[in-house]
Amino acid sequence: MIRAAVIGAAGYTGGELIRLLLRHPNVGQAGLTAVSTSSAGRRIGEVHPDLSGSTDLRCTDHHGEPDVVFLCLGHGQSSRWLAENTLAAHVRVVDLSTDHRDLTANPGWTYGLPEKYRQAIRGSSRVANPGCFATAIELALLPLAETGLLTGDVVVHAITGSTGAGAQPSETTHYAWRESNVSTYKTFAHQHEAEIRQVLGDVRLHFVPLRGPFTRGIHATSVIPGMHDLQQAISAITTRYAEEPYVHVVSNEPAMKAVVNTNNCHIGLTGSNGTLCIVSCIDNLLKGASGQAVQNMNLMFGFDETAGLNLKASVY
């Protein structure tokens, strides 16, 4: 059993981590510290009403003496938190913000995509957890990048749920705006492009992010027009993920909701006339954030990689 501190326990990713770690066989309520400056002293069940009656854990304003710290803070605040708090030498850190994903600027950090960096994560004490869009796109394209097949244009459209924008209200997470609505935003200018290129190399990526009328999930389509050997590409992807616990190439066109409330990434492949379409679906809060963070923790501590992540999908 280890002790885990979730810094920023009142937000979406913090809340998901609380839910996961409370049920984690190596953490549980006894090992969990929920840190929130805004909600210090409040019961978890008041902050996250689904936990009402199920636990008497309270938020606190200090992280105690943890073995692992999860930083669920706004971008820019993670590095400030690390600067302002002294951690014992053995403490491991998983940062869910963008602050440490640029590995050139942050020596000593590992990028927390287990499907590519599993061994490095196992030996690391500082993991920069990938962005949600980045996870979905990297998992779609990784096998092609690794096999040298990603040389042409790649046009990615990825649509995300409202929780991707965080708990702070804004115009586009207002119910009257978002309900039954779709829009692009930050076209060709999303901040995740940098970490995608860091993982995939120099790819001719054209990325259009979209907001969708749902709370959880990312559905990404990566279209590659110049893929002359479709069978080779499909085979590269299928083979690459055959043994992965959370990345599954499915036989039909995947539906996003099948992965919601799970740590899975479902991948679908369709090719025609030298053009390949790769669909990749994740839950932005789980495989795209807190679920992947727990997967990284499991690797860092030598636990079963799937511990605490065998989640029942909500499906309907």
Next chain:
Amino acid sequence: MIRAAVIGAAGYTGGELIRLLLRHPNVGQAGLTAVSTSSAGRRIGEVHPDLSGSTDLRCTDHHGEPDVVFLCLGHGQSSRWLAENTLAAHVRVVDLSTDHRDLTANPGWTYGLPEKYRQAIRGSSRVANPGCFATAIELALLPLAETGLLTGDVVVHAITGSTGAGAQPSETTHYAWRESNVSTYKTFAHQHEAEIRQVLGDVRLHFVPLRGPFTRGIHATSVIPGMHDLQQAISAITTRYAEEPYVHVVSNEPAMKAVVNTNNCHIGLTGSNGTLCIVSCIDNLLKGASGQAVQNMNLMFGFDETAGLNLKASVY
């Protein structure tokens, strides 16, 4: 470890049972038989895409030699199934249909509401699992009925998600109809009234069922105008559920989504000028169907009552 057969594995409640039992510490994939005449031979992951890649279980057309049978069939079909299939003497049955809920007509059966019939369920081999509306309404009113406080009019409005209507398409589960829509149906004439009266006794119930624009969940409000001693009523409810694992009286007006994808029932209480309003919220497929069925199985077999039911809420 026991062996469980889910009859009707392709439907909503069958699918939920598969999800729960696959992860149940006393069942798991090795103990699970998924019976579906329409989908016999197909992989579970094709029938329920969220399980694609996570299990290689297949549907079959025969129930094998189970220790427990879950009947997830349409109303009327459960009794026919039992008539047409011979079960070994030790086999226990949980019927999720309405077929055996009338206990006068079905001697030997127990009504599967653990909060009232826990002891009887422990000793029973035939459990009629309660209806979803019935569960929400009975849990709201049970403590008042038991303490003789349910003598006046009780007006119940309960709004349900589309999965309450089953997987078969119909006009009112069509997306274009249901999206952002609300309507009453079977006003004062819902089939669950009978089982509610069987549990609560002769109550002056006026029940308006409603269809709501969501997939999972029931939100019920029971308004009782002639409740002169509000404090006594509130105290009766709060005390009654203090030790229940899945019924929680919450301190504010509960939001339905907090219980979705869990086995919980959240109850909220508001009184004013001799009128009491009791809100009760459940997930219609879990506490209102498959979750309660597993809770009953746990009781019948002497397992921990909460085994396999410590579910992560989807929340957002």
Next chain:
Amino acid sequence: MIRAAVIGAAGYTGGELIRLLLRHPNVGQAGLTAVSTSSAGRRIGEVHPDLSGSTDLRCTDHHGEPDVVFLCLGHGQSSRWLAENTLAAHVRVVDLSTDHRDLTANPGWTYGLPEKYRQAIRGSSRVANPGCFATAIELALLPLAETGLLTGDVVVHAITGSTGAGAQPSETTHYAWRESNVSTYKTFAHQHEAEIRQVLGDVRLHFVPLRGPFTRGIHATSVIPGMHDLQQAISAITTRYAEEPYVHVVSNEPAMKAVVNTNNCHIGLTGSNGTLCIVSCIDNLLKGASGQAVQNMNLMFGFDETAGLNLKASVY
């Protein structure tokens, strides 16, 4: 043709009025002034993107010289606006806030429910537009109150869309909160009860307001247990509205979405064993606010009562 000024043109009810008055045969773009302090100088199409490209009207910070002023301001701000602005003697005012609905405290004002006060509205220069919940509930119960049939308990549950809470973001209009969610709020304590009693008289009303997962619409169910002569009650309601242009008793259980984006109120009636259930559905922003405001303007100026209100429902 008259000139109309909409004060608070950037909000929901202001926006709806702009949309209606731009197409109104007696107003149109030439007669319309859109007043917004926050958006003064901006094109209407920037503030309300559906109008982008369809009009070059701009918001302004002064109301000019109107014949009618619509006050679409927050509660409390309407009376302040009237105190701070001098209007010519002939100018008529329709106030959509609660500020002037208490007629005892506001002599000279008329309550703008055309179905009851049509003649008074025709002769009035100051109309307090009813609240959205109040409109739905009053239209359900008015015929019974007028015929002396409203003597027993009336339990009302009314569920509203997110636009009822205004454009200002809040926790419960956040998409992640509201999507697929239902909750009560202000149980037995909603501010519209006062105006309902003013219209209906001393009624034993028990009103539970609910928030629903949709943007537009109110679905209200009024349950009256002690209605011994059901046929008389049903007949009173049906007869009362036979000639009304916007209140229609429908033959089946009405679906809320049928009235969305129209000025209609649909009423459905079900009785059984001395209990009556009246369903009433409106669009909270139209019959519950801006549509009714235009209907009142039409009456005040002697226009065809339905001018500019023959709206295509969105339906699906």
Next chain:
Amino acid sequence: MIRAAVIGAAGYTGGELIRLLLRHPNVGQAGLTAVSTSSAGRRIGEVHPDLSGSTDLRCTDHHGEPDVVFLCLGHGQSSRWLAENTLAAHVRVVDLSTDHRDLTANPGWTYGLPEKYRQAIRGSSRVANPGCFATAIELALLPLAETGLLTGDVVVHAITGSTGAGAQPSETTHYAWRESNVSTYKTFAHQHEAEIRQVLGDVRLHFVPLRGPFTRGIHATSVIPGMHDLQQAISAITTRYAEEPYVHVVSNEPAMKAVVNTNNCHIGLTGSNGTLCIVSCIDNLLKGASGQAVQNMNLMFGFDETAGLNLKASVY
């Protein structure tokens, strides 16, 4: 005033035409015949509940003696209807199905995209109304095709509401499936590709259709990587539509809901590093079907092109 017959009045596009033509200044209830074999004899308000109380029109099984016939039948059934029914020589036909969109196979027919074929439509008695996806994509790309700028790869992702699939229930229009879900379908193989190529010429189109969790609307993004002179392309599009009544280039990234329940197409343009993204949004039932059909009727009969189409958006 003319007489119009809507064949297939019980479906989605038939219902929308009824709503539009009832309010059309040159048709109205007196000129309207609603033909439905399945609903013959029923009141329109029973078939389309939003019209309950607003009209006493009834469905019939014969089209009478119309001046214009709208065919709102399933694909394949329109040509059969024309073969089985004799129309007077002066009768004009607008076919909303795919049956006559292939102009090579259907001499005498005109493709009903007013923005390109306005003059031809004016002189035509047979108009094949464009498909919904086709309309959105053609309007996005037409100016580039006409100016010779459409020579490279064009990757189109277009997400549609459930009404695009028709009123007949299916797995993917089931509420429990569609709610909060996204999926591709018919990737690179959608039947609208043929008519798009007919309008745009030989374009290297890679089209991924998607199903979205909403009822009305199409949001299409057309990404063109090799657009070296972005300013020229943007200028070509902006100039081309400057005078169009229903196609508006908006200044920011358009939100789909702004065009829902209107006949508008909103276009947004973003370019970066030689890649152009064109967003085009329509209501699939209006500009993508029945609204465009009325626009075509207006042109065919010499009415004001916008008659009956100045619709209030639902917006929220």
